[in-house]
Amino acid sequence: MATPHIKAERGDFADTVLMPGDPLRARYIADTFLEDARLVNDVRNMYGYTGTYRGREISVMGHGMGIPSVSIYAKELITEFGAKRLVRVGSCGAVRDDVKVRDVVIGLGASTDSSVNRSRFRGLDFAAIADFELTRHSVDAAAELGVAVKVGNIFSADLFYHPDPALVETMRDYGIVGVEMEAAGLYGVAAEFGARAMTICTVSDHIVNGDSLSSDDRATTFDEMMKIALEAMLRDDAAMRNPA
Numbered sequence: 001m002a003t004p005h006i007k008a009e010r011g012d013f014a015d016t017v018l019m020p021g022d023p024l025r026a027r028y029i030a031d032t033f034l035e036d037a038r039l040v041n042d043v044r045n046m047y048g049y050t051g052t053y054r055g056r057e058i059s060v061m062g063h064g065m066g067i068p069s070v071s072i073y074a075k076e077l078i079t080e081f082g083a084k085r086l087v088r089v090g091s092c093g094a095v096r097d098d099v100k101v102r103d104v105v106i107g108l109g110a111s112t113d114s115s116v117n118r119s120r121f122r123g124l125d126f127a128a129i130a131d132f133e134l135t136r137h138s139v140d141a142a143a144e145l146g147v148a149v150k151v152g153n154i155f156s157a158d159l160f161y162h163p164d165p166a167l168v169e170t171m172r173d174y175g176i177v178g179v180e181m182e183a184a185g186l187y188g189v190a191a192e193f194g195a196r197a198m199t200i201c202t203v204s205d206h207i208v209n210g211d212s213l214s215s216d217d218r219a220t221t222f223d224e225m226m227k228i229a230l231e232a233m234l235r236d237d238a239a240m241r242n243p244a
């Protein structure tokens with residue numbers, strides 16, 4: 001049951017998919033955190049794997065860079081492969097002085113200069129937000145793991161190399177916790193197709209002071225964030241089994 005971008009069968013993916021932008025980070029997550037991980041997609045080298053984490057079936061697949069790319073993969077995973085929870089595990093830039101390289105941030109909301117959500121929401125301003133329960137369970141998982149997280153408004157930029165330097169000042173003024181390129185699109189797709197989504201990112205560079213991680217570090221050193229995301233899924237499962 002292949003789609004144009006995913007060559008797999010229904011049942012090859014779990015209902016829960018962790019999604020980094022970088023397919024090599026997907027491979028790293030599968031190798032490091034999943035048991036019995038098997039490759040379920042390699043179309044365009046956008047690697048997808050399914051395995052288990054503490055007995056729970058979990059998939060991980062790259063989504064590429066930018067809202068158009070994540071929108072394709074998220075839509076196909078939801079409508080053709082039964083995904084119900086999509087968690088972007090990404091990297092982002094920081095603009096605020098109190099957010100530093102390697103900090104972990106959660107995109108409770110996602111502002112954007114992209115028009116995709118206006119396209120799907122009749123030209124109006126759709127509030128692109130993360131699933132509340134996934135966010136709550138991620139915050140709780142982070143607390144248990146002893147990792148500080150900042151939760152707030154992410155900015156999903158269409159342009160990595162933005163021509164307007166003043167935008168950074170506006171983002172600082174409005175308390176943006178991280179700048180990346182997909183969350184607003186992922187939240188829009190999830191809303192459109194009835195799935196739950198969240199974005200958690202590790203800060204890879206500071207746009208104002210110039211601190212940064214290498215591309216190798218970005219592929220392989222985000223373990224705290226991965227553990228938070230995986231443990232949050234188990235907490236979310238437990239809460240669904242025993243609703244308060």
Ligand SMILES: O=P(O)(O)O[C@H]1O[C@H](CO)[C@@H](O)[C@H]1O
Pocket residue numbers: 020021022064065066089090091092160179180181182218
């Ligand atoms: O590291 P990932 O998850 O790809 O996330 C960030 O990195 C890419 C830009 O370098 C964009 O995809 C941006 O959102």
Ligand SMILES: O=c1cc[nH]c(=O)[nH]1
Pocket residue numbers: 091092093094160179180181204205207
């Ligand atoms: O999209 C991104 C990712 C990391 N850093 C940025 O400035 N932008």
